[in-house]
Amino acid sequence: MNKIEQNIIVIFMFTYIIYLVMFQFYIYSEFTGNASIIPENIIETLWLLVTPLGVVAGMLCLRDIYYRNIINKPLWALYIVFFFIIGLPHYFFKYARHPR
16 A cells, blocks of 8 residues: 555544544534534534545555455455444554555
């Protein structure tokens, strides 16, 4: 995986963490009935940014699995597809940061 692909995945993980934190603030204010700290349009914008980045990051990891010589390729692919939020960072930090 080259540096550009790695940077795309890192940007996805950072924006996803920001989205989760802001979404928690938004949901908390909705359930308690208090004034919202985070406007709804910011949540929608972050969602529109995180979703395509997630698709691209998943495709990059699946492509990297295909080209990499590792044991249990199908299991890693299924792990990323079915448990995306846990599987993608796990694969990225275990294999994708290192050269093929």
